[in-house]
Amino acid sequence: MPTKAKKAKSLPEGQLDHHAIDEFEDVPIRSNIEENNKIMEELFKDSSDIVLRKFEIENGPKALLCYVDGMVTTSAVDDALKALMILEGDAFTIDRITEQTLPVAQASKIQFYKELLTNLLSGDSVLFVDGQDTAVCLGLRGGIRRSVAEPETETVVRGPREGFNEHLRTNTSLVRSKIKSPRLKLKSFVIGTETNTNVILAYMAGIVDPRLLEEVENRLSDIKIDGILESGYIEEFIQDQGYSPFPQVQTTERPDTVAAALLEGRVAVMVDGTPFALIAPFGFWQWLQASEDYYERFMAATLLRWLRLASLFIALLSPGLYIAVSTYHPEMIPTNLLLSIAASREAIPFPAVVEALIMELAFEALREAGIRLPRIVGQAVSILGALVVGQAAVQAGIVSAAMVIVVSMTGIASFTLPRYNAAISIRLLRFPIMLLASIFGLLGIMIGVMVIVGHLSKITTFGVPYLAPVTPVELSDLKDVMVRAPWWKMNKRPKYLGNNNVRRQRPQS
Amino acid sequence: MTKSKCWRVFSITVCMGLLLVLTGCWDRREINDVAFVLASAIDKEGDNIRVSVLIPLPGNMGSTGGGGGSGGQKPFAIKTETGKTVREAVSKLQFRLPRHLFFGHRRVIIIGEQLAREEGVSTIFDAVTRTPENRLTAFIAISEGKAQDVLNADTRLERFSAESMRELLQSEASVRITLKDVIGKIISIGEDAFFPYIEKVKTKIKGQESEDVLIEGFVMTHNGKMTGTIKGNAAIGLRLLNHSFRKYDETFNDEGNFMTIAITEAQISIKPVMKNGELSFRIHSMVKASVNEDRNLDRNYDDYETRQRIEKIVAERVVDNIKLAIESMQKSNCDAVGFGLQAYRAYPQAWTNQYRRDWGTIFPKIEFEVTAKANLFRLGMSSKNLGRKEQ
Numbered sequence: 001m002p003t004k005a006k007k008a009k010s011l012p013e014g015q016l017d018h019h020a021i022d023e024f025e026d027v028p029i030r031s032n033i034e035e036n037n038k039i040m041e042e043l044f045k046d047s048s049d050i051v052l053r054k055f056e057i058e059n060g061p062k063a064l065l066c067y068v069d070g071m072v073t074t075s076a077v078d079d080a081l082k083a084l085m086i087l088e089g090d091a092f093t094i095d096r097i098t099e100q101t102l103p104v105a106q107a108s109k110i111q112f113y114k115e116l117l118t119n120l121l122s123g124d125s126v127l128f129v130d131g132q133d134t135a136v137c138l139g140l141r142g143g144i145r146r147s148v149a150e151p152e153t154e155t156v157v158r159g160p161r162e163g164f165n166e167h168l169r170t171n172t173s174l175v176r177s178k179i180k181s182p183r184l185k186l187k188s189f190v191i192g193t194e195t196n197t198n199v200i201l202a203y204m205a206g207i208v209d210p211r212l213l214e215e216v217e218n219r220l221s222d223i224k225i226d227g228i229l230e231s232g233y234i235e236e237f238i239q240d241q242g243y244s245p246f247p248q249v250q251t252t253e254r255p256d257t258v259a260a261a262l263l264e265g266r267v268a269v270m271v272d273g274t275p276f277a278l279i280a281p282f283g284f285w286q287w288l289q290a291s292e293d294y295y296e297r298f299m300a301a302t303l304l305r306w307l308r309l310a311s312l313f314i315a316l317l318s319p320g321l322y323i324a325v326s327t328y329h330p331e332m333i334p335t336n337l338l339l340s341i342a343a344s345r346e347a348i349p350f351p352a353v354v355e356a357l358i359m360e361l362a363f364e365a366l367r368e369a370g371i372r373l374p375r376i377v378g379q380a381v382s383i384l385g386a387l388v389v390g391q392a393a394v395q396a397g398i399v400s401a402a403m404v405i406v407v408s409m410t411g412i413a414s415f416t417l418p419r420y421n422a423a424i425s426i427r428l429l430r431f432p433i434m435l436l437a438s439i440f441g442l443l444g445i446m447i448g449v450m451v452i453v454g455h456l457s458k459i460t461t462f463g464v465p466y467l468a469p470v471t472p473v474e475l476s477d478l479k480d481v482m483v484r485a486p487w488w489k490m491n492k493r494p495k496y497l498g499n500n501n502v503r504r505q506r507p508q509s
Numbered sequence: 510m511t512k513s514k515c516w517r518v519f520s521i522t523v524c525m526g527l528l529l530v531l532t533g534c535w536d537r538r539e540i541n542d543v544a545f546v547l548a549s550a551i552d553k554e555g556d557n558i559r560v561s562v563l564i565p566l567p568g569n570m571g572s573t574g575g576g577g578g579s580g581g582q583k584p585f586a587i588k589t590e591t592g593k594t595v596r597e598a599v600s601k602l603q604f605r606l607p608r609h610l611f612f613g614h615r616r617v618i619i620i621g622e623q624l625a626r627e628e629g630v631s632t633i634f635d636a637v638t639r640t641p642e643n644r645l646t647a648f649i650a651i652s653e654g655k656a657q658d659v660l661n662a663d664t665r666l667e668r669f670s671a672e673s674m675r676e677l678l679q680s681e682a683s684v685r686i687t688l689k690d691v692i693g694k695i696i697s698i699g700e701d702a703f704f705p706y707i708e709k710v711k712t713k714i715k716g717q718e719s720e721d722v723l724i725e726g727f728v729m730t731h732n733g734k735m736t737g738t739i740k741g742n743a744a745i746g747l748r749l750l751n752h753s754f755r756k757y758d759e760t761f762n763d764e765g766n767f768m769t770i771a772i773t774e775a776q777i778s779i780k781p782v783m784k785n786g787e788l789s790f791r792i793h794s795m796v797k798a799s800v801n802e803d804r805n806l807d808r809n810y811d812d813y814e815t816r817q818r819i820e821k822i823v824a825e826r827v828v829d830n831i832k833l834a835i836e837s838m839q840k841s842n843c844d845a846v847g848f849g850l851q852a853y854r855a856y857p858q859a860w861t862n863q864y865r866r867d868w869g870t871i872f873p874k875i876e877f878e879v880t881a882k883a884n885l886f887r888l889g890m891s892s893k894n895l896g897r898k899e900q
Contacts, residue, residue: 326539327537327538327539327540328536328537328538330543330545330611330614331611331613331614331642331644335547335614335616338540338545338614339545339565339567341540342540342541342545342565342567343567343568345539345540345541345567346567346568347568348541351537351539352539352540438537439537441536441537
């Protein structure tokens with residue numbers, strides 16, 4: 001089929017509305033308005049939201065205005081029509097119309113159908129004028145949008161409360177208002193043969209490593225898919241290791257997080273229609289960095305980092321450790337604690353590993369149900385969970401109290417990780433660790449941890465080692481890993497992300 | 510995915526799956542299937558060795574912890590069996606139990622007096638140290654009479670007699686002696702092991718009957734065999750000589766008035782002296798004392814002479830205690846303090862040539878010169894007796 005488009009300048013064969021927009025590349029806009037009208041009518045047959053408004057310019061040629069109902073600001077369209085209808089004079093060229101007549105901020109000239117369709121369907125209004133083989137694209141976008149609200153997945157105590165929404169331009173403006181510099185580049189891509197989704201690649205020129213930028217650009221333009229509905233599609237296409245359980249791209253709803261990442265020399269990808277922007281590269285140590293770390297005092301932030309690191313290990317290992325120690329190495333538990341555990345386990349009919357799996361699955365199910373259910377029902381779920389899992393199961397002698405404690409500790413620990421996609425991977429890996437623990441004891445846990453660490457040290461995120469800057473070590477970058485150094489000490493950008501503009505504070509003279 | 514990659518993933522999955530249906534000798538053991546031995550007692554019975562173990566019964570402990578066995582049911586059981594060796598008795602015992610005996614939590618080992626006297630402790634050491642399950646930090650003690658009876662003491666204060674014995678053996682009433690320490694002492698030459706000597710006593714108040722475990726003193730051994738005991742003031746002397754000193758009280762009679770003085774700190778120096786080819790030891794003890802109670806209302810502590818006199822009395826008592834300890838050590842032929850080791854360190858040549866081989870016969874005849882100095886450094890909250898009328 002694309003060979004048809006190669007021929008250029010001729011319409012695709014058969015029914016026009018059975019072809020993707022790409023096939024209209026290089027199809028020129030006709031100078032005869034009736035012909036254009038016919039094409040448009042054929043293209044948008046049975047599309048009730050497309051408005052084709054025919055009118056005549058006073059003492060002049062016929063014209064046709066097209067727009068998508070609901071995606072334009074109607075009053076602005078009215079104003080444009082008013083200006084056009086009373087147009088006086090005799091030279092009805094497109095140049096005169098765009099440059100002198102139209103009271104519209106954004107107006108551009110279009111010569112081919114592909115561009116026309118893309119703009120029209122993104123919310124622009126398109127004006128054909130009889131006798132002109134150029135159409136005018138009027139940026140009168142409007143329609144209903146969600147307002148800028150507090151991001152729900154990344155709340156902070158201290159820090160900006162604004163989050164991205166589904167409208168790409170709102171999102172870019174939020175970032176632009178953080179970084180008022182011409183260095184901030186917002187490069188546009190259109191991905192998806194049917195959805196034609198606008199995707200923005202944001203970076204700081206002169207700070208970002210050009211090789212990283214080129215790599216991301218290549219990966220983005222290599223995506224060939226019919227639709228992009230969320231940034232998750234793009235994440236899976238552009239990450240380095242498709243089969244790794246660990247996320248290699250960070251997702252965020254916060255403009256300040258994106259701005260901070262750009263200033264460090266990372267790149268961000270924003271997708272129209274979703275509040276979640278992608279940030280790359282994303283390594284292991286970013287798992288522990290919350291945006292609030294940089295707003296709170298550095299000592300508190302450091303303490304929280306350590307807490308999160310400990311929580312990470314608790315979330316990953318504690319059910320496994322409980323199983324291993326209680327079934328293989330009871331000598332490791334202090335005697336009195338062991339007796340308490342033994343007393344609580346006395347009537348339990350299941351082996352520890354089955355007990356742990358039951359509880360973990362129940363917990364995961366509760367969590368999932370709590371997210372999916374309408375908010376009003378959510379409360380009922382938490383009551384059920386607390387009563388059934390927490391109390392009744394223990395009283396009925398199905399699970400032991402010790403196991404409930406272990407599982408709830410695990411759950412709380414996994415909530416402390418600020419990156420949700422990283423926390424999910426930890427939740428996932430907990431189950432193999434539990435199975436290994438039940439088969440090989442502590443030895444199995446060691447095997448599991450070694451495999452995980454080996455994998456972590458092998459994978460990369462956009463060419464950057466996943467565990468950087470710890471391995472390979474970059475001493476000056478360690479100021480933002482296990483500790484968060486005070487801002488006046490962090491005078492350099494992370495070196496592992498590139499070396500071309502490292503200094504972020506001017507040296508004192 | 511390529512075909513070979515698919516095949517690799519498939520075969521690994523199958524192998525992992527097969528692993529689950531394999532019946533190997535898993536050493537996985539649920540807590541419900543294990544009987545944790547908290548303490549064991551080893552006695553001699555005829556030619557055999559009787560091993561008794563104390564096992565907690567989790568079902569009787571109350572599931573929410575604490576509480577203790579309600580309804581008069583004890584939260585523990587004692588099982589016993591005999592055998593030619595300790596391990597034989599244990600494996601015979603295992604046949605009678607539905608749960609696997611696990612010795613990793615044994616914190617107390619009690620040896621019966623008869624076994625200690627006739628067979629010696631060394632004989633059972635192999636059994637309690639050979640397998641890695643055993644804790645070398647377990648406390649070890651020798652009981653007066655049958656060890657099994659002590660194990661069965663109903664102390665009421667703790668859930669298990671093992672627990673109360675463990676607390677007692679690491680308290681100020683005793684010297685912490687673990688398996689590890691005993692092994693160290695047994696294998697070194699010029700030193701003999703000593704053990705806490707425990708006994709079961711009864712509290713006889715109506716409605717409050719209970720049994721307690723009392724630490725009477727220490728058992729002296731020579732070459733691993735029990736040769737005697739050391740009690741009372743002599744036991745205090747042994748503790749002063751030993752570097753593991755703990756604070757204790759003593760009551761003195763000063764010109765007809767009783768006063769109790771606590772010895773809070775003690776330092777000992779033991780110096781081997783070689784004079785004219787004769788080995789002797791010079792022992793000097795420095796103690797710090799503080800007044801706990803004084804029945805003499807009129808004593809004036811501001812008076813330097815008075816304080817000096819008290820210090821002298823304390824020092825004399827310390828010397829007496831140490832002399833008593835040495836006397837009974839010599840009588841039992843037990844070098845519990847390691848005088849031989851001190852001599853070896855000071856005069857290695859003479860020790861190897863002269864004393865090493867016959868230390869057992871030489872030690873009871875060695876001369877000791879004991880001195881002491883006391884320092885009365887704390888008089889309590891008031892230097893004057895508050896019960897005295899102001900004059």
